[in-house]
Amino acid sequence: MRKIWLVAVSILGAACCAILPISSAQSPPSGTTPPVKDLRTEVSAINPHEPHCNLTKQTLDVTSAQLTSGLPCTPTLIAPFDDIVNLQFGFDFYSWLTFIALNTPADGQNVIGRGPGAGGDSITKWEQYKQLPDVMLLPKGKPPAPQFEALPGSAPSDVAQHCGKRIEAGSLVIHLEAEDTYNQPFKSGPLIDQNGYNAYFVILMNEPMFRYILNNNLYSIKGQEAFKRRNEVDFGKFDREADEPKHAVDPNAPGIVNFPNGSADDDSPKHAESHTIGSIMIKASWKQLGPSDDPSKFHTNRAIIYTPGSADGTRPATCVAKTLGMVGFHIGHKTNGAHQWVWSTFEHVNNVPAQHDVDEHKISGQTRFNFYNPECNPSNCPANKTPPRPWDPATQPFPGGFRSQITRVIPITPSVANLNSAFRAILTNTVWENYMLVSTQWPSLQVCAQKAIPSTLPDPTCAPAPTYLANTTLETYSQGNVPLASSSCIACHGNATTHHKPATPSDFTFILEKAH
Amino acid sequence: MIDSVSITDAPDPRTATMLELSVSDGPNAREILENTMKVTRRAALSRAIAIVGSSAAGSLLRPESARAADDPAAKARMQNFLGVSEILTGISQIRLSPQRDPIDIKTTYLTLVTNRRPVVFERLLQKYGESRAISPDPKMIGAKLLDPSEPKVCYLARSIMLMWYLGVWYEPEDLQLAESTGSSPNFSVISPAAYTQAWVWRVAQAHPMGYSEWHFGYWHEDPPFKLENAILPEGTP
Numbered sequence: 241m242r243k244i245w246l247v248a249v250s251i252l253g254a255a256c257c258a259i260l261p262i263s264s265a266q267s268p269p270s271g272t273t274p275p276v277k278d279l280r281t282e283v284s285a286i287n288p289h290e291p292h293c294n295l296t297k298q299t300l301d302v303t304s305a306q307l308t309s310g311l312p313c314t315p316t317l318i319a320p321f322d323d324i325v326n327l328q329f330g331f332d333f334y335s336w337l338t339f340i341a342l343n344t345p346a347d348g349q350n351v352i353g354r355g356p357g358a359g360g361d362s363i364t365k366w367e368q369y370k371q372l373p374d375v376m377l378l379p380k381g382k383p384p385a386p387q388f389e390a391l392p393g394s395a396p397s398d399v400a401q402h403c404g405k406r407i408e409a410g411s412l413v414i415h416l417e418a419e420d421t422y423n424q425p426f427k428s429g430p431l432i433d434q435n436g437y438n439a440y441f442v443i444l445m446n447e448p449m450f451r452y453i454l455n456n457n458l459y460s461i462k463g464q465e466a467f468k469r470r471n472e473v474d475f476g477k478f479d480r481e482a483d484e485p486k487h488a489v490d491p492n493a494p495g496i497v498n499f500p501n502g503s504a505d506d507d508s509p510k511h512a513e514s515h516t517i518g519s520i521m522i523k524a525s526w527k528q529l530g531p532s533d534d535p536s537k538f539h540t541n542r543a544i545i546y547t548p549g550s551a552d553g554t555r556p557a558t559c560v561a562k563t564l565g566m567v568g569f570h571i572g573h574k575t576n577g578a579h580q581w582v583w584s585t586f587e588h589v590n591n592v593p594a595q596h597d598v599d600e601h602k603i604s605g606q607t608r609f610n611f612y613n614p615e616c617n618p619s620n621c622p623a624n625k626t627p628p629r630p631w632d633p634a635t636q637p638f639p640g641g642f643r644s645q646i647t648r649v650i651p652i653t654p655s656v657a658n659l660n661s662a663f664r665a666i667l668t669n670t671v672w673e674n675y676m677l678v679s680t681q682w683p684s685l686q687v688c689a690q691k692a693i694p695s696t697l698p699d700p701t702c703a704p705a706p707t708y709l710a711n712t713t714l715e716t717y718s719q720g721n722v723p724l725a726s727s728s729c730i731a732c733h734g735n736a737t738t739h740h741k742p743a744t745p746s747d748f749t750f751i752l753e754k755a756h
Numbered sequence: 757m758i759d760s761v762s763i764t765d766a767p768d769p770r771t772a773t774m775l776e777l778s779v780s781d782g783p784n785a786r787e788i789l790e791n792t793m794k795v796t797r798r799a800a801l802s803r804a805i806a807i808v809g810s811s812a813a814g815s816l817l818r819p820e821s822a823r824a825a826d827d828p829a830a831k832a833r834m835q836n837f838l839g840v841s842e843i844l845t846g847i848s849q850i851r852l853s854p855q856r857d858p859i860d861i862k863t864t865y866l867t868l869v870t871n872r873r874p875v876v877f878e879r880l881l882q883k884y885g886e887s888r889a890i891s892p893d894p895k896m897i898g899a900k901l902l903d904p905s906e907p908k909v910c911y912l913a914r915s916i917m918l919m920w921y922l923g924v925w926y927e928p929e930d931l932q933l934a935e936s937t938g939s940s941p942n943f944s945v946i947s948p949a950a951y952t953q954a955w956v957w958r959v960a961q962a963h964p965m966g967y968s969e970w971h972f973g974y975w976h977e978d979p980p981f982k983l984e985n986a987i988l989p990e991g992t993p
Contacts, residue, residue, distance in 0.1 A: 324856045684856040694971075698958055698986040701969045705858035707949075723952045724967045737972045745971040 286451035287500030293515040294341065295504055298333035302662035307352055311341035313504040313515050314575040315582060315682075324684060324705060325655070331680040332656055335584035336663045338571055342366040342522070343539070343672060346410060353670025358536035360670045363410030366522050367541065369444035373399070373415045375453060376754035381460025388447045399546045403559035412541050412564075414440045414526075417548040418754075422633040425732070428717040429626030432644045433610055435530040436637030439713055440545075440564065442524050445751065448500045449519035453751070458497070461755050464740040470495045497738065497747040498692065502575040518574050521749060525568035525713040527610055537674050538565030538588065547634050555634065567591055567610055568713035569675070572729070574748070579694055580683040580702055581748050583729035585711040589664075589676050592712045595623065595647040611646040611712065621645035626717055646712050649719035652678060681709045681729045694734075704730040833881075837866045840884045843898045844917040847955060847987040852920070861953045865919055868946060869912075873928065876908045880916075883909060907932060919946065923954035958986040 293313035296306065315334035320326055345355045345362035355362020368389065375384045399413060407413060415421050422430050422438045431439040445453075457463025502518030526543070529535055543564045549557040569586040592612045593603045603614045613621060627642050652660075660676040667673040683689035683702035694700035710719040710727035720726040730748070737743035739755040746752040838849045841862075845852070853862050869877050880901065887900040901913045911928035918926050923946055930941035945951055952967050961979035963970065 322855045324858060327856065684858050685854060686856070698981045699969050700971060703854065703856070703858055705856065707858050721948070723948050731969065734969065735972050742976075743972060745973070 286455060287448040287516045287518060290515045290517050293504045293517075294337055296333075296337060298330040300658075300662065302659075302666060304666050306337060306663070307340060307666060308350055309337060309341075311517060312337050312502075313517055314502045314573075314577060316504065321686070327682075327684070328680070328705060329655055329659070331582065331584075331682045332659050332677055334582070335571070335586075335677050335680045336659065338573065338584060339569070339586055339675070339677070340663075340667075340672075342520075342571065353667060353672050357540070358671065360672075361539055363541070364539070366444060366446075367410050367412065369446050369520075369522060370450045371413060372443040372445070372751055372754060373413070373418060375445070375450060375459055376751060377415070377418065377756070378459070381462055381756060383457075384450075384454060384459055386454060388450060399559075402557050403544050403546050407544050408542070410541070411561075412442050412526075412543040414442065414543050414545045414564075416546060416633045423631065424714070424716055425718065425727075430631050430633070430638075431525075431611065431646070431713060431716050432627055432638045432642055433527045434608075434613060434643050435528070435532065436641065436643060437528045437530070438633050438636060438638070439567065439611075440526045440528075440543075441714065442522075442526070443751065444522045444524075446517070446520040446522075448517060449521065449749075452499050452519065458738070458752055459755055461740045464738045464752065464755055467497075468495055468738070468740060468744055496693065497745065497752065499574050499747050499749070501579070502573055505576065518576075520574075521570075521572040521751070523568075523570040523572075523714060524566055525711070526564035527567050529563050529565045532608075533565060535563065535565065536671065537590070538567075539671050539675075540565050550634075566675075568711045570711060570714060570729075572733075572748070576690065577686075578683050578689050579692060580689060580700075580704070580730045580734070583681040583709065585678045585680075585709065585714070585729075586675050587678055587711055587713060589674050592646045592648050594651045595649050596651055598623070598647055611644050611716075613643060613645060616643075616645060623647045624649070624717060624719065644716070646716055648712050650708060650710065650721065652676070678711055679706060679709050681706060683730060701728075701730045701734050704728055834862065834866060836881050836884060837869070838862065839888070840880065840901065840913075841865075841916060841920055843884070843894050843901065844913055845920045845955065847920070848989045850989045851987055859949055859953060861949055864947060864950065865916075868919070868925060869916060872925070873912055876912050876928070879906075880909050880912055918943075919950075921954060921956045921959075923947075923950035923952075955987075959983060961986075 290313055292310050294310040295312070295316045296309050297316050297318050312334050315331050317327060317330040340352050343364045343366070344350055344352045346365050346368045347355075347362065349355065349362070353360035370384070370388060378384060399415065399417075403413065419427065420443075421441055424431065433439060453459055456467055458467060499519040500516065502520075503514050503516045505514045526541070527533075527538075529538065529540065541564050542561055545558075545560045545562055547558045547560075549555055565588075567588040568591070571584040571586075572581045573584075574581045588610060590608065591610045593607070593609060593614070597603055605615045607614055621643075623645050624647060625645070627638060627644065628640070656677055656679055664673045664676065681704050684705040685699070685702040688694075688697055688699065688702035691697060694702065708719075708721050708726045708728050710716075712719065715727035718725065718727040724731075733748040733750065736746045736748055736750045736753065738746050738752045743753075834853075838853050841847075841852055842849045883900055883906075884897065887897040891897070902910050904910050908928065911932045914931055915926050915928045918924065918931075922943075924943040925946055926941050926943045930943075933939065934941040951964055954964060957963050961981070961983070968974070
């Protein structure tokens with residue numbers, strides 16, 4: 241009884257310190273005590289039952305029916321479950337279904353590649369998701385607009401001031417005031433296309449993920465501090481008897497960042513009610529289309545490039561509309577069978593050649609790549625080198641004529657190549673036939689991956705498969721198979737934290753580190 | 757069942773027992789671990805430091821792509837190798853070779869041993885088979901494999917043990933020489949993956965220098981798991 245009382249007090253106390261949501265409907269009248277949140281009810285409210293989960297099982301018989309099968313709530317795998325090759329195929333199949341569902345037109349037309357643009361292109365469903373800066377980069381930790389739909393006024397104030405009237409529905413905003421918009425992870429360097437221009441990167445989140453951040457005030461450092469304090473009264477102590485932190489017994493305990501899961505548990509007695517989409521993060525990479533690029537080969541977005549003014553005031557802020565072509569696409573999806581999330585990554589088919597094909601002189605000089613010049617001698621164009629400094633995104637094209645010379649270090653497996661052929665075949669004559677799956681990383685230890693609090697496990701990453709995975713446009717300079725140094729979605733995101741001090745694990749997303 | 761584990765330093769790092777296990781009713785494999793784990797924490801750490809310095813140059817193998825599962829004879833050979841390894845390390849086969857094993861370090865190790873010591877390794881597997889036919893008692897099997905009257909097999913067994921625990925390869929002759937002369941045996945890092953998969957770290961509830969799978973801030977928390985959760989099959993009471 242005392243335990244319950246302490247928790248209630250801690251929640252009430254934290255609420256006093258937290259920044260309240262801006263919706264007046266959620267704010268208690270002055271002088272009254274806000275109700276204690278029932279976290280489970282809250283989770284179900286922000287991650288509601290999804291009646292149309294795509295439960296298509298993996299098959300080599302890929303047909304056009306897959307084009308309208310919808311968004312998977314979770315991978316639907318088939319036996320043998322001890323065969324890692326079979327399971328990898330299942331996850332890769334799920335990745336393609338997810339890619340198709342997310343890239344269907346946002347306007348209600350439910351078939352990918354049937355939009356009004358060249359190659360049936362259109363603004364996609366995921367481009368209606370919430371952009372990271374609209375949630376995490378608002379001045380003074382201000383709460384984001386509670387509407388999920390993107391609104392020009394919800395952008396950070398300086399961007400809204402300069403660009404607000406130019407931002408159209410579905411337009412992405414390239415926030416060059418944020419370094420990770422033009423620089424690779426760990427600030428390892430920008431990626432320069434064959435026209436000499438920077439590639440850009442955007443991060444978005446779906447509604448369950450956004451609602452979780454909003455409802456728990458995780459968009460600001462103060463909100464994160466309050467969220468953490470809720471945890472410290474009764475859950476934070478280590479329980480030697482159970483040999484795990486007390487909070488591990490309840491993943492919905494206050495203070496533990498635990499984003500909603502996707503679920504399609506048909507074994508549950510209430511399986512019809514247990515289908516949920518869960519949290520989805522998107523990170524997409526783009527190139528600026530030039531005169532030598534064929535826009536009909538790319539999914540495009542008429543984006544707004546916001547460049548802040550220089551610190552000395554000599555260069556004013558600018559806001560320019562440009563047509564960008566998508567060259568890379570990450571999907572992170574948290575599911576109840578993969579608390580380390582499932583990580584799918586796609587690329588434009590003409591991004592780069594495989595290094596082994598370069599080594600074996602299989603690349604024709606006539607082939608045009610987005611980030612590789614086959615006619616440049618390796619001594620003049622060493623592969624996968626970062627550009628010389630400085631890396632000022634406001635100076636374009638990149639000074640000195642530098643172009644990135646990128647190759648794919650880990651080749652695409654034959655299984656994925658076959659699957660790509662099958663799915664690209666049903667996307668023929670659409671812009672989407674120009675994209676391919678690189679691979680899908682998933683936690684391979686089944687029981688381990690189902691634990692709600694991975695941090696209490698001997699290996700909280702649960703043995704990611706494949707061990708390393710990189711997109712040549714998004715982890716360009718960390719390709720390979722060197723532990724720690726080479727890109728692994730789960731191993732890297734396992735280090736993600738909140739932004740308050742002391743920071744705490746943020747459930748495999750770096751989004752919460754952006755709070756201020 | 758292991759009740760507790762304590763780590764002690766010892767005057768001679770090559771011969772002292774590192775792990776003092778408090779065993780109530782556990783399988784005899786735990787006793788084998790207690791008797792055969794001959795490395796101190798200090799020695800392990802000093803070796804790890806040396807490994808960091810030599811990791812890139814010390815790789816002995818290229819990745820092995822052949823999968824034992826596709827060939828019944830190779831599968832049986834792998835099973836025997838894992839059986840030997842379980843006896844020598846005290847770590848459950850299901851932990852050494854998870855049902856889903858994307859890193860597949862066992863294939864790297866089996867390939868290395870087969871290539872390095874083909875004849876003696878065959879003899880080791882033969883002794884394992886013969887011993888197991890007489891008795892399934894892991895303590896008895898372990899004693900046979902480490903029987904000093906057949907030193908080539910004995911020291912190869914110790915090399916295999918050290919390979920699993922440290923992710924490095926000691927030539928059996930070097931181990932034998934080191935024991936007789938007191939010198940420090942040479943070693944080579946098997947691969948970057950072997951460096952991260954060395955079992956000494958999980959047994960010690962630690963991680964190799966420069967690589968950790970644990971979350972930010974773990975260093976100010978108690979170790980997140982019990983030893984048996986790392987080395988025994990999942991669900992073992």
